[in-house]
Amino acid sequence: MRTRVAPSPTGAPHIGTAYIALFNYAFAKHHGGQFILRIEDTDQTRSTAASEQAILDALRWIGIPWDEGPDRGGAHAPYRQSARTDIYLEHVRKLTESGAAYPCFCTAARLAELRRSQAGTDNSGYDGCCATLDPAQAARRAAAGEPHVVRLRIPTDGECVMQDRLRGAIRIPWHKVDHQVLLKSDGYPTYHLANVVDDHLMGISHVIRGEEWLSSLPKHLLLYQAFQWQAPEFVHLPLLRNPDKSKLSKRRNPTSILYYQRAGFLPEALINYLGLLAYSFPDGREEFTLAQLAENFDIDRVSLGGPIFDLQKLRNFNGRYLRGLPPAELWHRLQDWLLRDEVWQQIVPLAQPRLSQMTDLVPQAAFLFADRLDYAPDQLIKTAPGGDAAALARLLKTAQWEMEKLPEWDNAAVRDLFNRLATVENLKLKQLMPPFYVAVTGAPVGLPAFDAMVQLGRDMTLRRLQYALETLETGGVALKGRQLKEFTAAYQAAYGSPA
RNA sequence: GCGCCCAUCGUCUAUCGGUCAGGACACCAGGUUUUCAUCCUGGGAAGAGGAGUUCGACUCUCCUUGGGCGUGCCA
Numbered sequence: 001m002r003t004r005v006a007p008s009p010t011g012a013p014h015i016g017t018a019y020i021a022l023f024n025y026a027f028a029k030h031h032g033g034q035f036i037l038r039i040e041d042t043d044q045t046r047s048t049a050a051s052e053q054a055i056l057d058a059l060r061w062i063g064i065p066w067d068e069g070p071d072r073g074g075a076h077a078p079y080r081q082s083a084r085t086d087i088y089l090e091h092v093r094k095l096t097e098s099g100a101a102y103p104c105f106c107t108a109a110r111l112a113e114l115r116r117s118q119a120g121t122d123n124s125g126y127d128g129c130c131a132t133l134d135p136a137q138a139a140r141r142a143a144a145g146e147p148h149v150v151r152l153r154i155p156t157d158g159e160c161v162m163q164d165r166l167r168g169a170i171r172i173p174w175h176k177v178d179h180q181v182l183l184k185s186d187g188y189p190t191y192h193l194a195n196v197v198d199d200h201l202m203g204i205s206h207v208i209r210g211e212e213w214l215s216s217l218p219k220h221l222l223l224y225q226a227f228q229w230q231a232p233e234f235v236h237l238p239l240l241r242n243p244d245k246s247k248l249s250k251r252r253n254p255t256s257i258l259y260y261q262r263a264g265f266l267p268e269a270l271i272n273y274l275g276l277l278a279y280s281f282p283d284g285r286e287e288f289t290l291a292q293l294a295e296n297f298d299i300d301r302v303s304l305g306g307p308i309f310d311l312q313k314l315r316n317f318n319g320r321y322l323r324g325l326p327p328a329e330l331w332h333r334l335q336d337w338l339l340r341d342e343v344w345q346q347i348v349p350l351a352q353p354r355l356s357q358m359t360d361l362v363p364q365a366a367f368l369f370a371d372r373l374d375y376a377p378d379q380l381i382k383t384a385p386g387g388d389a390a391a392l393a394r395l396l397k398t399a400q401w402e403m404e405k406l407p408e409w410d411n412a413a414v415r416d417l418f419n420r421l422a423t424v425e426n427l428k429l430k431q432l433m434p435p436f437y438v439a440v441t442g443a444p445v446g447l448p449a450f451d452a453m454v455q456l457g458r459d460m461t462l463r464r465l466q467y468a469l470e471t472l473e474t475g476g477v478a479l480k481g482r483q484l485k486e487f488t489a490a491y492q493a494a495y496g497s498p499a
Numbered sequence: 500g501c502g503c504c505c506a507u508c509g510u511c512u513a514u515c516g517g518u519c520a521g522g523a524c525a526c527c528a529g530g531u532u533u534u535c536a537u538c539c540u541g542g543g544a545a546g547a548g549g550a551g552u553u554c555g556a557c558u559c560u561c562c563u564u565g566g567g568c569g570u571g572c573c574a
Contacts, residue, residue, distance in 0.1 A: 176501075214503065215570075241566095245566055
């Protein structure tokens with residue numbers, strides 16, 4: 001048995017990645033198999049090396065080990081898709097030669113127009129315009145360098161019958177399946193192609209992934225068939241949800257593993273809690289280790305209802321683990337977290353100019369060791385530039401989006417960000433910063449703002465801005481629904497798309 | 500709009516045709532504790548609705564409703 005987790009290195013390491021990894025690991029290890037980590041960086045515009053590193057670090061921190069991966073190699077290396085383009089090209093060639101796939105020369109403009117014309121109708125997806133091109137002629141155009149993609153040819157009628165381990169047989173009419181792009185015009189494969197090729201080549205026996213992939217399964221099955229490969233078994237796990245039941249997103253919840261690390265959660269508590277969502281032991285046991293989960297794991301006991309990620313219960317479990325530690329061990333954990341020399345060596349120089357007694361140090365630095373800060377809505381609102389609380393909410397949102405886009409998180413980057421923000425918003429830095437200062441430190445005065453954010457780290461800073469937005473909501477200032485939608489458009493016009 | 504998936508306390512879940520529908524988080528009450536927290540005890544709290552199958556349905560089937568995902572040269 002071989003399973004894998006295949007995260008895309010775009011943005012912060014997602015808690016959902018850990019959740020999927022956990023079940024893949026538990027299943028593989030229960031059966032004495034291997035668990036593989038593969039990086040799916042086929043989106044050249046969004047993938048970053050920093051994000052890949054963060055994913056590896058986060059998975060390592062949470063304690064789910066992989067047998068093969070980009071950092072340690074393995075019999076099926078490389079484990080980074082951007083290093084496997086030759087393999088995909090070769091496979092795409094086979095598909096076009098057999099007619100299972102075809103070149104498509106449609107422009108982005110035509111596709112956009114097509115989508116517009118389909119709005120509100122029963123139809124969606126590519127209209128098959130290039131599917132009927134003469135293969136020889138199309139091949140000549142492609143060879144001549146005409147920009148094109150390669151699409152998967154879908155049967156025109158009948159239905160696809162697929163098997164999901166947890167749901168049984170699922171039927172989807174073929175005419176509802178899109179002629180998926182397999183090879184982009186930049187020469188990189190899409191997820192669908194790379195994923196199938198790699199899963200086969202890497203000997204993956206069970207594909208355990210999020211439910212969001214269920215509707216693409218027909219395409220994947222068709223690819224296995226076109227290559228004449230034995231398809232693996234598929235297991236679609238329920239998606240983690242926000243309290244409002246929508247797919248877990250950073251809009252309403254912290255989704256970065258780095259946030260949980262910084263906020264003082266223990267990896268074993270996080271794993272335990274994640275395992276509790278969608279899985280239950282036959283004996284009703286709720287506290288368990290990764291090894292115990294793997295030992296007892298029975299994939300057929302996975303439940304299908306989309307579980308709401310409940311921070312309250314996570315906190316409760318984290319508390320149990322924390323309180324159960326021998327004091328000496330707890331002290332080690334606290335040191336691993338933030339109570340170590342190198343952290344204080346950064347903080348002390350920042351606090352020094354503001355000291356009159358040594359007792360001033362810890363209170364001034366306390367915000368660095370907290371999660372949610374306690375301040376009243378008014379404390380924040382009174383710092384709003386021009387006294388406009390609604391505008392302040394938009395400012396906080398803008399800052400969040402801009403922070404997410406930052407390639408580096410250091411003093412210069414943060415300073416540049418706020419200077420840019422001040423310029424675009426036509427504010428003096430002095431007017432702009434006070435509310436951010438309250439949001440980040442919970443007080444109107446203290447350590448320098450940019451240093452405070454750098455010390456706090458990006459994920460916790462982002463979280464603090466979120467808390468500020470929530471505080472504004474309790475103060476009657478909400479940025480959501482239609483207003484948020486309109487503001488998002490305005491933001492994009494002024495700053496470009498969010499990350 | 501269309502396709503697919505899902506449906507037990509507020510939340511996470513147990514139950515695989517016969518249970519007073521169990522546990523955990525949260526909440527409420529009481530107790531232990533110099534405070535607080537911990538801890539202990541107790542309490543309220545659920546099978547979305549409607550048909551069917553069956554001696555008997557939370558459990559099987561169908562419909563309705565609700566929720567989710569998908570509908571990208573993103574994964």
